Amino acid sequence: MKLTLKVWRQKNATAAGRFESYEANDVSPDMSLLELLDVVNEQLVNKGEEPVAFDHDCREGICGACSMVINGHAHGSDRGTTTCQVHMRRFTNGDTVVLEPWRAKPFPLVRDLMVDRSSFDRIIASGGFVSVNTGGAPDANALPIGKVDADHAFDAAACIGCGACVAACKNASAMLFVAAKVGHLASLPQGQPERDARAVNMIMTMDREGFGACTNTYDCEAACPKEISVDFIGALNRDYRKALSSTR
Amino acid sequence: MIRLGDGLRSSIGTKFLMAVSGVLLLGFVVAHMLGNLQLFLGHEALDSYAQKIQDMGALLWVARAGLFTLLVLHVGSALKLTRQNRAARPIPYGVHKPFQSSYASRTMVMSGVIVLAFVLYHLLHFTFGAVDAESYALAHAGAGLQVHAMVVHAFQQPIVALSYMLAMALLSLHIAHGVGSLFQTLGLNTQRTRCAATRLGKGVGAVVFLGNVSMPLAVLAGWVGGN
Numbered sequence: 162m163k164l165t166l167k168v169w170r171q172k173n174a175t176a177a178g179r180f181e182s183y184e185a186n187d188v189s190p191d192m193s194l195l196e197l198l199d200v201v202n203e204q205l206v207n208k209g210e211e212p213v214a215f216d217h218d219c220r221e222g223i224c225g226a227c228s229m230v231i232n233g234h235a236h237g238s239d240r241g242t243t244t245c246q247v248h249m250r251r252f253t254n255g256d257t258v259v260l261e262p263w264r265a266k267p268f269p270l271v272r273d274l275m276v277d278r279s280s281f282d283r284i285i286a287s288g289g290f291v292s293v294n295t296g297g298a299p300d301a302n303a304l305p306i307g308k309v310d311a312d313h314a315f316d317a318a319a320c321i322g323c324g325a326c327v328a329a330c331k332n333a334s335a336m337l338f339v340a341a342k343v344g345h346l347a348s349l350p351q352g353q354p355e356r357d358a359r360a361v362n363m364i365m366t367m368d369r370e371g372f373g374a375c376t377n378t379y380d381c382e383a384a385c386p387k388e389i390s391v392d393f394i395g396a397l398n399r400d401y402r403k404a405l406s407s408t409r
Numbered sequence: 410m411i412r413l414g415d416g417l418r419s420s421i422g423t424k425f426l427m428a429v430s431g432v433l434l435l436g437f438v439v440a441h442m443l444g445n446l447q448l449f450l451g452h453e454a455l456d457s458y459a460q461k462i463q464d465m466g467a468l469l470w471v472a473r474a475g476l477f478t479l480l481v482l483h484v485g486s487a488l489k490l491t492r493q494n495r496a497a498r499p500i501p502y503g504v505h506k507p508f509q510s511s512y513a514s515r516t517m518v519m520s521g522v523i524v525l526a527f528v529l530y531h532l533l534h535f536t537f538g539a540v541d542a543e544s545y546a547l548a549h550a551g552a553g554l555q556v557h558a559m560v561v562h563a564f565q566q567p568i569v570a571l572s573y574m575l576a577m578a579l580l581s582l583h584i585a586h587g588v589g590s591l592f593q594t595l596g597l598n599t600q601r602t603r604c605a606a607t608r609l610g611k612g613v614g615a616v617v618f619l620g621n622v623s624m625p626l627a628v629l630a631g632w633v634g635g636n
C-alpha cells in the first residue's frame with residue numbers, strides 16, 4: 162500500500178522546525194512503524210538527504226525509547242502498545258501518518274523526533290530508590306511479601322519511563338510516571354521507611370522540572386503502553402496528603 | 410521534612426486547595442438552589458425566606474466574606490495551575506487527540522471563566538440592581554422584599570432566562586468533572602470508588618442543572634407567574 166508521512170524535522174533544539182512530507186510506496190502491512198521509517202530513511206540517504214532521527218532500542222515494547230506521537234496519539238491509538246508495536250495494517254492505503262516528538266518543556270528536543278527525557282532521571286534521583294546503608298544484599302525470599310502486594314507493586318513497576326503519559330496529557334503532567342514509581346515502592350515493606358519523603362521529594366522535583374499539574378482527565382492511563390492505572394495517582398495524592406498532615 | 414506552607418504551594422498542594430474550596434462552593438450552590446426552588450411554593454414562601462436572609466445582619470456579611478474568600482482561593486489556585494500547565498507545553502502539537510478524557514474535564518478553565526462571569530452578572534443583576542433595574546425595583550417597591558416578583562419579571566425576558574440557563578449548563582459541566590475529580594485529588598479514591606466518583610459527579614451535575622434550569626424555564630413557559 163501507499164502512505165504519506167508528515168514528519169517533524171528540526172536540526173537541533175534551537176533551530177526552527179517544520180513538517181516535511183514523504184511518500185512511501187510498496188508498504189507491507191506487516192511492517193512496524195519503525196521499519197517504515199527505516200525504509201523512508203534509506204530513500205533519503207540514497208538521495209543525499211539527512212535521515213529522520215528517532216529513538217529506538219528493543220523494538221519489542223520493553224525499553225520505552227521509541228517516543229512518537231502518531232496522528233495525535235502518543236504511541237498510536239491502540240491500548241497497551243508502544244510505537245515500535247504499531248503495524249502498518251492499522252492504516253489503509255492512501256492514509257497520511259503524522260509523526261511528532263513528545264511536546265513538553267521538560268523534554269527538550271534533540272533532533273527531529275528525538276527528545277531528552279533526563280528530567281525523568283532527575284525525578285528518580287530525588288527519591289525513587291530504597292536506601293540500604295549496611296550489609297550485603299538480603300537473601301531473596303527472606304522478607305515474605307503477599308501475592309496481592311507483590312502483584313500491586315509489579316503493576317506499578319511495569320512503567321518503562323517512556324514519557325507517553327506526559328505526551329498525551331493536555332497539561333504535560335508527569336503524575337502517572339511519578340505515581341507509578343512512588344506506588345511501586347510504597348507497595349513493598351522495603352519502601353516504607355522513606356515513604357513520606359519519597360512522595361514529597363519526587364513531587365517537588367516534578368514541579369521544579371516544569372511539568373504541568375494533573376487535572377484528572379485520565380488520558381495518560383490510556384496512552385500508557387503498560388496500562389498503568391490512574392489509581393496510582395489517587396494513591397500518590399493520598400501519600401502526599403499524609404506526609405503533609407504529619408508536619409507542623 | 411517539609412513545612413505545611415511549602416507543601417501546599419506544590420502542584421498537588423494547590424490542587425488540594427482547589428478541591429476543598431470547590432466542594433465548599435458546591436455546598437453553597439446546592440443550598441442556594443434549594444432555597445430558590447421555593448419559587449414554586451408561591452411568593453409568600455420565597456419572599457419570607459429572602460427577608461429572613463436579609464435580616465441576618467452581621468451574620469450575612471460573615472457568610473459573604475467566607476464565600477468571597479473561597480472564590481478567591483479557588484480562582485487563584487486555578488490561575489496558578491493553569492499558568493503552570495500552559496508553560497509545560499510551550500510548543501503545541503500539530504495534531505493532538507484525546508484518548509478517553511471527557512469534554513467536561515478538558516474544558517474546566519473555559520467553564521470556570523464563564524461561571525465567574527456569570528457570578529458577577531448575577532450579583533449585578535439581583536443583588537446590586539445595576540442591570541435590569543426594572544426587575545430590581547419590583548423587589549424593593551413595597552414594605553418587605555418582593556423577590557418572587559423580581560425573579561418572575563426578570564425571567565419573563567427570554568434573553569435573561571436563556572443566559573441563566575446557558576450559565577447553569579456550564580456550571581453543571583464544571584461540577585460534573587469537579588466532583589468526579591476531587592476524590593482523586595484528595596487521595597480518597599480506591600480502585601473500587603473511582604468509577605463511582607465519576608458517576609456521582611455526573612449525577613450531582615445533572616441535579617444542579619435540572620434544579621436551577623427549572624426556574625427560568627418555568628417562568629419563561631408561563632407555569633410560574635403567568636396569568
Ligand code: HEM
Binds near residue numbers: 484520
Ligand atoms: C460556584 C462555583 C464553582 C464551583 C462549585 C466549583 C467547583 C469545583 C470543583 C469541585 C473542582 C474540583 C477540584 C478537583 O479537581 O479536585 C473544581 C476545579 C476547578 N475549577 Fe471550579 N468551581 C467553581 C467556580 C470556578 C471558577 C469561577 C473558576 C475559574 C475562573 C474555576 C476554575 C476551576 C478549574 C480551572 C478547576 C480545575 C480543573 C481540573 O482540575 O480539571 N472554578 N471546581
Ligand code: FES
Binds near residue numbers: 243
Ligand atoms: S523501541 Fe523499545 S519500546 Fe519501542
